[in-house]
Amino acid sequence: MVSKIQVQNLRTWYGEKQVHHGISFHVEPNEIFGIIGPAQSGKTTLLRAINRTFEFTAGTRQEGVISVDGEDVKRVRDVYELRRKIGMVAPLPVGLPLSIYDNVAFAPRSAGMRNKGELDELVERCLTQAALWDEVKDRLDSLGTKLSGGQQQRLTIARALSHQPEILCLDEFSIAIDPVTTMRIEDVLKVLKKDMTIILVTNLVQQARRLAARTMFLWNGEIIECDKTEVIFGGKPADKRTHDYVNGIFG
Amino acid sequence: MRAKRPGYAVFAEKGIEWIIRLCGISAIIFVFGIFFFVFREGGPILWEKGTDFRLGDFFTSTDWYPTSMENKRYGILLLIIGTFTVTGLSILIAVPFAIGGAIFLSEFCTGKVKEWLKIIIELLAAIPSIVWGFIGITVINPLIQSWFDVPVGLNVLNASIILALMAMPIMVSIGEDALKAVPDNYREAAVALGATRWQMIFRVLLPAGKNGLLAAVLLGVGRAVGETMGVLMATGHSLNNPYVKLDGSFNPMWMFESCRTLTATIASELGETSVGSPHYRVLFLIGIVLLTITFIINLTADLVVKGIRKQK
Ligand SMILES: Nc1ncnc2c1ncn2[C@@H]1O[C@H](COP(=O)(O)OP(=O)(O)OP(=O)(O)O)[C@@H](O)[C@H]1O
Ligand SMILES: [Mg+2]
Numbered sequence: 001m002v003s004k005i006q007v008q009n010l011r012t013w014y015g016e017k018q019v020h021h022g023i024s025f026h027v028e029p030n031e032i033f034g035i036i037g038p039a040q041s042g043k044t045t046l047l048r049a050i051n052r053t054f055e056f057t058a059g060t061r062q063e064g065v066i067s068v069d070g071e072d073v074k075r076v077r078d079v080y081e082l083r084r085k086i087g088m089v090a091p092l093p094v095g096l097p098l099s100i101y102d103n104v105a106f107a108p109r110s111a112g113m114r115n116k117g118e119l120d121e122l123v124e125r126c127l128t129q130a131a132l133w134d135e136v137k138d139r140l141d142s143l144g145t146k147l148s149g150g151q152q153q154r155l156t157i158a159r160a161l162s163h164q165p166e167i168l169c170l171d172e173f174s175i176a177i178d179p180v181t182t183m184r185i186e187d188v189l190k191v192l193k194k195d196m197t198i199i200l201v202t203n204l205v206q207q208a209r210r211l212a213a214r215t216m217f218l219w220n221g222e223i224i225e226c227d228k229t230e231v232i233f234g235g236k237p238a239d240k241r242t243h244d245y246v247n248g249i250f251g
Numbered sequence: 252m253r254a255k256r257p258g259y260a261v262f263a264e265k266g267i268e269w270i271i272r273l274c275g276i277s278a279i280i281f282v283f284g285i286f287f288f289v290f291r292e293g294g295p296i297l298w299e300k301g302t303d304f305r306l307g308d309f310f311t312s313t314d315w316y317p318t319s320m321e322n323k324r325y326g327i328l329l330l331i332i333g334t335f336t337v338t339g340l341s342i343l344i345a346v347p348f349a350i351g352g353a354i355f356l357s358e359f360c361t362g363k364v365k366e367w368l369k370i371i372i373e374l375l376a377a378i379p380s381i382v383w384g385f386i387g388i389t390v391i392n393p394l395i396q397s398w399f400d401v402p403v404g405l406n407v408l409n410a411s412i413i414l415a416l417m418a419m420p421i422m423v424s425i426g427e428d429a430l431k432a433v434p435d436n437y438r439e440a441a442v443a444l445g446a447t448r449w450q451m452i453f454r455v456l457l458p459a460g461k462n463g464l465l466a467a468v469l470l471g472v473g474r475a476v477g478e479t480m481g482v483l484m485a486t487g488h489s490l491n492n493p494y495v496k497l498d499g500s501f502n503p504m505w506m507f508e509s510c511r512t513l514t515a516t517i518a519s520e521l522g523e524t525s526v527g528s529p530h531y532r533v534l535f536l537i538g539i540v541l542l543t544i545t546f547i548i549n550l551t552a553d554l555v556v557k558g559i560r561k562q563k
Contacts, residue, residue, distance in 0.1 A: 080446070080447055088443040107445050
């Protein structure tokens with residue numbers, strides 16, 4: 001079986017500052033792949049390199065190969081196609097300055113979907129999956145930026161699902177969401193796993209333990225350990241630092 | 252023991268605070284002072300007896316004969332039409348270029364190119380309006396004559412082009428600020444959703460920056476309304492309603508008609524009046540009209556900009 005995502009010897013720089021020091025790993029289709037690691041370890045940067053928004057920042061540089069479905073992301077014919085293949089949920093919710101409806105319909109519209117009926121249906125489905133539909137169904141026309149922080153976060157999840165991605169990247173999605181709603185979304189993720197590959201970056205190590213099949217521990221731009229979640233969270237991971245981190249003994 | 256600042260430092264701070272406060276207040280005093288002095292010169296015409304001035308005719312009459320011997324008329328309707336026509340057309344010309352320039356500067360330009368472009372745009376802003384007037388007469392005038400096959404090239408179109416060029420720099424730089432103020436997160440979120448650069452610009456950037464862009468346009472309008480020397484030279488400065496033909500029908504070629512503006516009238520006639528005469532006072536009254544127009548425009552721009560801040 002070919003890997004959904006294959007990263008080989010990735011190095012990245014913001015100007016002079018190096019973030020990743022040559023990391024390699026792969027993500028299987030339809031798995032939930034957890035990434036844990038302390039602040040500044042390069043988790044967000046990694047996701048941005050995968051959907052090629054990393055290059056959007058001036059002064060960045062990268063070496064190594066990232067391939068999605070066996071295709072080097074740097075060489076894809078249509079980068080917009082690639083980005084639509086990947087749903088991205090940023091850690092701080094970014095509600096576009098549009099209505100709730102337009103936020104979710106943004107990606108399908110950009111891809112050329114015009115049919116109102118189809119759009120309505122899609123918007124409802126995505127908002128439902130993101131556990132937001134009931135709260136906003138009566139005010140789809142109000143500004144997305146007027147929602148509460150947690151609602152905005154769920155709006156960005158709905159938005160990320162709106163282009164029916166094959167890969168869903170969640171970057172600390174639950175920072176602004178209460179535990180009950182978080183649980184609801186986690187359940188949705190378990191269902192979505194049937195249709196897509198999920199990369200879950202999280203600061204809540206227990207969340208990775210609950211959801212991920214395999215977990216990678218990233219530290220200062222290097223992979224300390226990448227293994228089955230049972231191993232990482234089991235009594236004896238290969239590296240002592242992993243053990244300390246998941247048990248909260250670090251620093 | 253806790254550290255304690257010496258007494259003079261506390262005093263110095265108070266002193267500085269007062270100096271700054273004075274600077275702020277002085278700006279207010281200047282604005283009111285200008286209104287006051289202009290009104291002191293122009294106002295008395297409103298109540299002085301024995302003049303031919305009628306307030307009712309002032310805004311509605313097309314007769315402007317301030318130097319006639321026995322039949323003086325002070326109607327500024329033609330001048331108002333001239334000012335609004337030239338300003339309006341110039342903004343129509345300038346806005347697409349200015350917004351395009353702002354988008355180019357903030358989204359497509361980096362490093363050296365951007366720096367140089369900004370310097371050049373600032374240079375453009377620094378060209379004195381009389382030089383623009385020369386350009387209107389010597390460059391644009393013959394161009395209009397040959398392209399559109401009209402007898403005179405000093406007309407509404409000529410002045411509008413010059414005004415557009417003059418108003419553009421401020422519109423571009425304020426517009427660029429407005430676009431730069433749109434958080435990068437928005438751009439990245441839109442791009443991550445598979446939007447192309449243009450989709451991002453039209454569906455996210457422009458809606459998000461629309462208030463700032465509007466403020467930029469309004470400031471450009473303010474600049475255009477108040478402009479004098481350039482339009483005096485480029486409009487042809489004849490007392491004429493560009494929209495009406497001699498037989499009284501609508502003139503579709505209004506762009507190629509000559510006209511006269513409020514500002515140019517003051518500049519060209521004030522030197523020939525005697526201080527305190529009705530003509531002199533009416534010219535100052537026109538000054539008040541101009542002040543009011545620019546005041547309203549600036550106020551609108553301010554309110555619009557405030558709207559931006561509130562949204563964030
Ligand atoms: N836009 C940027 N410009 C310059 N440096 C950046 C930029 N974004 C991130 N960095 C740097 O890259 C390094 C990795 O950042 P990254 O955001 O990938 O970490 P992270 O693992 O996601 O951390 P966190 O858990 O805090 O989100 C950090 O040292 C950070 O300072
Ligand atoms: Mg991060």
